[in-house]
Amino acid sequence: MFDIFKMRAEAVNAEVHRFRSGSAALDFVLRFLQKEGVTDNPGSYAVWADCRFLDGADRKQLSEKVPGLKFDFSRETAAESKIGITQMDWAVADTGSLVQDSTAVEQRLASSLPLIHVALAATDRLLADLPSLLTKIGPKESGYMAVITGPSRTADIERVLTIGVHGPERLIIIFVDGPGAMDQ
Amino acid sequence: MKKEFRESINTALQNANLTGALGRFSEAYRTSRARAYEGIDFEALRTRIAELKSYAASHLDMLAETFSQNAEARGAKVFRTTNPEKIKEYIVNVAGENGVRSVVKSKSMASEEIHLNPYLEDHGIHVSETDLGEWIIQLAGQRPSHMVLPAIHMTKEEVAELFSKEVHERLSTDIPQLVKVARNRLRTKFLNAGMGISGANIAVAETGSIVIVTNEGNARLVTTLPKIHIAIIGIEKLVAEFKDIVPILTALPKSATAQLLTSYVSIITGQTPNTDGSMKKLHIILMDNRRTEMANDPRFRQALQCIRCASCLNVCPVFRLVGGHVFGKVYTGGIGTILTAWFDEMKKSEDIQSLCIQCGNCKEVCPAKIDIPELILEIRRRLVKDAGQSITQKAIFYVVNNRRLFHSMLRTASLTQKPFVKGGFIRHLPMFLSDLTELRSLPPIAPVPFRDKFKESSRSKISKKKGKVVFFAGCLIDFAYPDMGNAVVKILNKADIEVAFPEDQTCCGAPARYSGAYEVAGQNAIDNIKALMKEDAQYIVSACPTCTVALKHEFINTFDSLGKNDWLPQAREIAGRAMDFSTFVKKLADEGRLTFKDGALEKSSPLLTYHDSCHMKRTLNVHDQPRELLKKSGFDLVEMFESDMCCGMGGTYSLKLPEISSPILQRKLKNIRSTSASIVAMDCPGCVMQIKGGFDKEGVAIKVMHTAELIEQQIE
Numbered sequence: 042m043f044d045i046f047k048m049r050a051e052a053v054n055a056e057v058h059r060f061r062s063g064s065a066a067l068d069f070v071l072r073f074l075q076k077e078g079v080t081d082n083p084g085s086y087a088v089w090a091d092c093r094f095l096d097g098a099d100r101k102q103l104s105e106k107v108p109g110l111k112f113d114f115s116r117e118t119a120a121e122s123k124i125g126i127t128q129m130d131w132a133v134a135d136t137g138s139l140v141q142d143s144t145a146v147e148q149r150l151a152s153s154l155p156l157i158h159v160a161l162a163a164t165d166r167l168l169a170d171l172p173s174l175l176t177k178i179g180p181k182e183s184g185y186m187a188v189i190t191g192p193s194r195t196a197d198i199e200r201v202l203t204i205g206v207h208g209p210e211r212l213i214i215i216f217v218d219g220p221g222a223m224d225q
Numbered sequence: 226m227k228k229e230f231r232e233s234i235n236t237a238l239q240n241a242n243l244t245g246a247l248g249r250f251s252e253a254y255r256t257s258r259a260r261a262y263e264g265i266d267f268e269a270l271r272t273r274i275a276e277l278k279s280y281a282a283s284h285l286d287m288l289a290e291t292f293s294q295n296a297e298a299r300g301a302k303v304f305r306t307t308n309p310e311k312i313k314e315y316i317v318n319v320a321g322e323n324g325v326r327s328v329v330k331s332k333s334m335a336s337e338e339i340h341l342n343p344y345l346e347d348h349g350i351h352v353s354e355t356d357l358g359e360w361i362i363q364l365a366g367q368r369p370s371h372m373v374l375p376a377i378h379m380t381k382e383e384v385a386e387l388f389s390k391e392v393h394e395r396l397s398t399d400i401p402q403l404v405k406v407a408r409n410r411l412r413t414k415f416l417n418a419g420m421g422i423s424g425a426n427i428a429v430a431e432t433g434s435i436v437i438v439t440n441e442g443n444a445r446l447v448t449t450l451p452k453i454h455i456a457i458i459g460i461e462k463l464v465a466e467f468k469d470i471v472p473i474l475t476a477l478p479k480s481a482t483a484q485l486l487t488s489y490v491s492i493i494t495g496q497t498p499n500t501d502g503s504m505k506k507l508h509i510i511l512m513d514n515r516r517t518e519m520a521n522d523p524r525f526r527q528a529l530q531c532i533r534c535a536s537c538l539n540v541c542p543v544f545r546l547v548g549g550h551v552f553g554k555v556y557t558g559g560i561g562t563i564l565t566a567w568f569d570e571m572k573k574s575e576d577i578q579s580l581c582i583q584c585g586n587c588k589e590v591c592p593a594k595i596d597i598p599e600l601i602l603e604i605r606r607r608l609v610k611d612a613g614q615s616i617t618q619k620a621i622f623y624v625v626n627n628r629r630l631f632h633s634m635l636r637t638a639s640l641t642q643k644p645f646v647k648g649g650f651i652r653h654l655p656m657f658l659s660d661l662t663e664l665r666s667l668p669p670i671a672p673v674p675f676r677d678k679f680k681e682s683s684r685s686k687i688s689k690k691k692g693k694v695v696f697f698a699g700c701l702i703d704f705a706y707p708d709m710g711n712a713v714v715k716i717l718n719k720a721d722i723e724v725a726f727p728e729d730q731t732c733c734g735a736p737a738r739y740s741g742a743y744e745v746a747g748q749n750a751i752d753n754i755k756a757l758m759k760e761d762a763q764y765i766v767s768a769c770p771t772c773t774v775a776l777k778h779e780f781i782n783t784f785d786s787l788g789k790n791d792w793l794p795q796a797r798e799i800a801g802r803a804m805d806f807s808t809f810v811k812k813l814a815d816e817g818r819l820t821f822k823d824g825a826l827e828k829s830s831p832l833l834t835y836h837d838s839c840h841m842k843r844t845l846n847v848h849d850q851p852r853e854l855l856k857k858s859g860f861d862l863v864e865m866f867e868s869d870m871c872c873g874m875g876g877t878y879s880l881k882l883p884e885i886s887s888p889i890l891q892r893k894l895k896n897i898r899s900t901s902a903s904i905v906a907m908d909c910p911g912c913v914m915q916i917k918g919g920f921d922k923e924g925v926a927i928k929v930m931h932t933a934e935l936i937e938q939q940i941e
Contacts, residue, residue: 049485116450116500120416136486146449146498153445171471179467180432180494184299185448188490193442195404196482197358197374199381200250203404206357207411208442208489 042134042167043216049137050214053191054204059164059216063094066217070159073213074107074124077157081109083121088114090151092128094161094217116150125151125209126159129189131177132216135170138190139214142183152189158209160189164216226881230551230576237547238884243370243378244546250377251545252867257483258536258590265475267592273472275594278530281463282520285529288430288463289511295433296509299495305460307513309339316341316422316455317348319508323453325350325419329411331437331444332356333424334372334533335457335512337555338568341422352422353414355443357407364391370549372535372557373481378548411443421447425458426532427473428511431466434494435509438477438487445489452499455508460516461529473532476592480534519567524603528563530593535560537587537597542871542889543580552577559587559597566604571611578604580885582878583739584871585843599782605741606786675707679714679726691721691818693762697753697803699772700732701910709910712937713768713806719940720818729756733775736877738783747787750780754795765799768806768933770841770909771876776803778844805841807908807932811850814857820941821857833860833935834902836893836916837869838909851908851932858939860904865896874915890919897927904928906935 047057060066079087087110089095089103100112111118119125127148131140139160143149152158168174178186193208204210237243281288293303304315320328328350330336342352342363354363358375362368364387369375376384381398388406389396396406423444427436435456437444448454464470470492478484496504519525538544538558549557553573556564559581566574581601588596675698694717702710714724734749753776757765767773780796783789804812813819833855841847848869856862873879873889893916897905905927907913917929 053484053488116416120412138486144497146500149445149449150500153442153449171474172468175468175471180429180434180492183492184494184497186492186494187445188486188492189488190486190490191488194440194488195357197356197361197376198379198384198400198403200246200374200377201381201400203401205401206404206408206441206443207355207415207446 042169043164046132046134046137046167049135050191051137053137054194055137055191055212055214057214057216059218061218063217066161066215067098069215070126070161071103071106073159074110077124079107079109079124084123085109086111086114086118086122087124087126088112088119088122088147088151088155089126090128090147091145092161094128114147114150116146116154119147119150119154122151122155124157124159125153125155126161127152128161130166131174132162132167132214133170133174133188134167136190138188140174140178141187141189142178142185143187144184149185149187152187153208156205156209157211157213158189158192159213159215161215161217164218167216226579227576233551234547234882234884237551238888240378240548242380243548244888246377247371247545247548250374251539251541254483254539255867258479258539261479261483261485265479270472270476271592271594274476274532274592275527275530277464277469277472278461278532278593279527281465282461282526282529284465285460285463285517285520288465289460291430292428292433292463292511295431296495297433299433300504301433301495301507301509303509303511305511305513307515307517309512309514312339312457312510312512313341313344315508315510317345317350319453319455319506320345320348320350320420323419323506325453327351327353327414327418328420328422329353329355329415329418329447329451330359330422331424331439331447332359333422333457334555335424335459336422337369338459338514339457339512340554341457353411353418355411355415355441355447356439357404357441360407360411361387364388368550368554370557371538372533372549372561374535378550415446415450418451420453420455421451422455422457423447425456425462426477427464427470428458428462428509429467429470430463432494434467434492436470436474437491437493438474438489439491440482440484440488442489445491448491448493450500452503453506453508455510456493457510457512460511460513461531463511477532477534480532480536480590480592515567525563525567525600527595528560528567528600530595531560531564532593533560534592536590536592540586540590542584542586542873543582543885546885546888547580551580559601560595563597563600563604571604571607574604575608578608579881582871582873582875582885582889584839584875586871589843602739602741603786605739606743607741609741609743670704671707673707675703675710676726676728678707678711687718687721687723689721690723693723693725693760694809695725695727695757695760695762695765695802697730697733697757697765697767697772697776698726699767699769699910701914702768706910706913706931709768709913709931709933712931712933713766715937716810716819716933716940717766720813725760725762727756727759729759731756733769733772734779734783735771735775738775738779739876739878743783743786746779746783747789750775750783750796751792754780754792754799757799758795763802764804764809765802766804766806766809768908768910768931770805770838770845770847771911773803773805774840774844776800805845805847805908807851807854808845808847810936811854814854821859822939822941830859830861831904832863832900832902833904833906834863834865834897834900835868836865836872836897836905836907836912838907838912839869839871841908842869847908851906854932854936855906858936860906860935863900863902865900865902867892867896870896872912872915874911876911879915886915890915894919894923894925898925902927904930904935906930906932908932
């Protein structure tokens with residue numbers, strides 16, 4: 042199922058990575074933030090929306106490692122961020138989609154305003170298709186259900202596909218294997 | 226047809242940007258759409274959508290009520306109205322109460338329908354469209370030319386010019402750079418807006434949820450950043466249950482943009498928190514605007530099944546030439562014609578409905594199974610019923626229905642034009658038929674019509690009779706192409722079938738029907754039924770797909786529309802007996818009743834390409850049979866690009882709108898030429914007339930022939 046997901050997601054310009062452990066994934070994220078030049082300056086922040094992956098993590102220590110990485114943020118901060126990190130609840134293989142209960146507004150701010158969206162997902166939360174997804178999540182559980190498939194795109198000028206309009210121009214998907222993968 | 230309308234067509238046809246961009250898009254669309262639907266049972270999917278949307282259309286009131294209760298239980302305010310003016314007032318009031326000065330909008334056709342933007346601007350509220358295409362259109366002060374691709378008619382140069390003015394900076398025509406400029410410019414507007422206005426693609430009664438589908442991510446910002454969100458939703462977007470969203474979300478992106486899924490699908494149920502911890506004010510406006518009336522009309526209710534994918538625009542041979550602007554203010558293309566007739570005014574669709582050439586491409590791809598061509602004909606019928614036919618039209622139908630008079634008139638015309646007959650074609654025709662020669666040469670009228678030739682020809686060529694068939698000739702074979710009729714008779718005789726030709730048969734009624742003159746078409750049907758029922762034969766065979774469709778379907782539909790129920794049993798009887806030439810002959814060959822000469826064409830085996838006529842391919846669903854017959858006859862078949870795209874004939878369409886018929890024909894001729902075939906075969910005498918005439922005008926020596934004529938020599 043992961044292979045189908047990867048194929049579908051990459052076909053719509055997402056970048057897909059997979060790690061055996063949470064710590065390996067965390068290392069990758071931190072290196073990625075540094076590589077992309079995250080600094081404590083407007084326009085170069087990174088915002089990380091609250092999620093299970095962060096449970097037990099020392100956020101202060103992470104912010105010290107990567108200055109500019111913020112865990113409590115306003116919409117202005119999110120708008121001044123280059124990177125937003127969120128954890129997704131489900132992934133759907135046959136369309137290469139990620140799904141999140143985005144009722145909490147910071148989840149939407151972090152995944153829609155920055156130029157790059159880093160999306161974490163547990164490999165065991167990968168589902169086959171849309172019908173199986175709807176057995177797991179629906180309007181009862183979520184006031185704002187977000188299904189994200191690849192980065193933001195348009196073809197409104199001369200039918201030329203252009204990536205990155207109002208949403209992120211890059212979508213980095215990071216799968217973490219193992220039961221309880223999202224617990225640090 | 227109004228003069229301004231004709232002018233708008235000509236303006237569109239001369240706009241190379243528009244026709245170029247639309248043409249390239251529609252050519253690519255077919256392939257990419259097919260790829261997106263790979264592995265999916267499209268028929269099953271669209272049957273499901275048609276069922277659930279049809280259920281919704283029959284229960285609008287109940288679903289709207291359930292939706293309102295469930296959405297309000299989650300903190301939304303639902304406002305339901307039939308009156309578009311009330312919607313605008315409501316929005317201005319909400320803006321006023323909350324001190325809103327600026328609004329960001331994501332794409333909403335419903336708001337276009339009620340002309341919301343100018344109203345808000347008049348009330349001092351600044352509106353920014355945020356969908357890139359819509360924003361371009363807004364800056365240009367234009368109207369969208371396509372429901373899904375609003376700015377498809379504009380070039381990057383024009384966009385660069387517009388954006389340069391907007392940001393006071395000289396911009397290059399680099400598209401990614403232009404998109405960045407839009408992102409930055411609109412970002413500020415998103416962050417400062419007091420209200421977000423969106424549409425919705427689906428509204429779920431069971432849960433009070435709204436579903437919004439976008440690619441750019443603007444709807445996410447519109448529904449997240451401002452503290453007020455107003456969603457304007459046409460009540461036809463309602464579905465009963467949450468699970469109903471699956472088939473719609475499966476089909477919509479594939480049909481609209483050939484994507485498996487759009488980048489973003491947002492499912493919003495009730496209030497959500499704002500960034501300052503307060504709860505968002507969510508207003509949902511359920512707009513009726515004549516939708517309930519439409520639901521109460523048994524013929525038009527199915528139009529409410531539309532999911533607004535615009536695939537009917539993308540496959541339309543006319544739309545790809547003229548684009549959306551000729552259609553008027555809001556909805557465009559096939560479904561747009563129907564929606565305009567209802568949401569605006571039937572009368573306003575008078576001109577735009579005439580654009581439909583009835584090729585049936587849209588019906589084939591519609592994910593909601595709407596019979597768009599049939600509904601457009603129904604509009605035509607109602608318009609004619611209200612206003613009556615023009616005198617010229619009446620005269621034409623009078624003549625067409627009088628067989629001998631029609632032939633002698635055509636014949637006279639043909640003879641008086643003798644000096645102009647060149648290479649078997651008339652260059653000019655007098656009287657009301659003169660327009661016919663504008664874009665292609667016409668065949669000369671046969672000196673002896675088929676009906677008289679048939680009398681001359683002996684019926685006793687059969688050794689031992691094994692069945693009897695009634696031959697329905699139709700006007701073109703009868704008067705212009707009797708040789709096609711002769712070929713049919715010879716082939717049937719070779720299978721020891723006796724052919725009967727009832728003298729009283731007349732025009733199949735298609736020209737009248739496609740002009741909305743259902744009374745005339747109904748009379749044609751009655752006359753034909755009387756004539757055809759006289760002969761006791763198992764099959765009625767026609768070598769014209771349009772006539773076959775009339776026999777198999779349109780007699781019934783016409784009686785149905787006219788309420789002439791007493792004729793329905795006979796019409797059904799005829800329908801059961803009718804069969805097109807190729808299907809019938811293929812059946813005979815399969816049964817071993819016809820054999821093909823061995824290696825008759827072996828030495829040369831000429832390269833041949835096949836043109837699928839609209840009625841043959843899409844209404845009768847016949848495409849393989851003629852190809853197999855031709856291959857068995859020794860022809861080397863090569864497929865052309867878009868073999869089943871209309872040739873532009875469309876019966877009287879080529880008379881009424883030669884300026885559109887001509888470029889459609891040119892495209893067809895080009896696709897035929899590109900195959901290097903020396904022969905193009907088809908099963909429709911109308912297509913033969915159009916394509917043969919086109920090549921004659923061009924001076925191209927490609928043979929244009931009916932399948933019957935090509936295979937007759939090759940059958941033992």
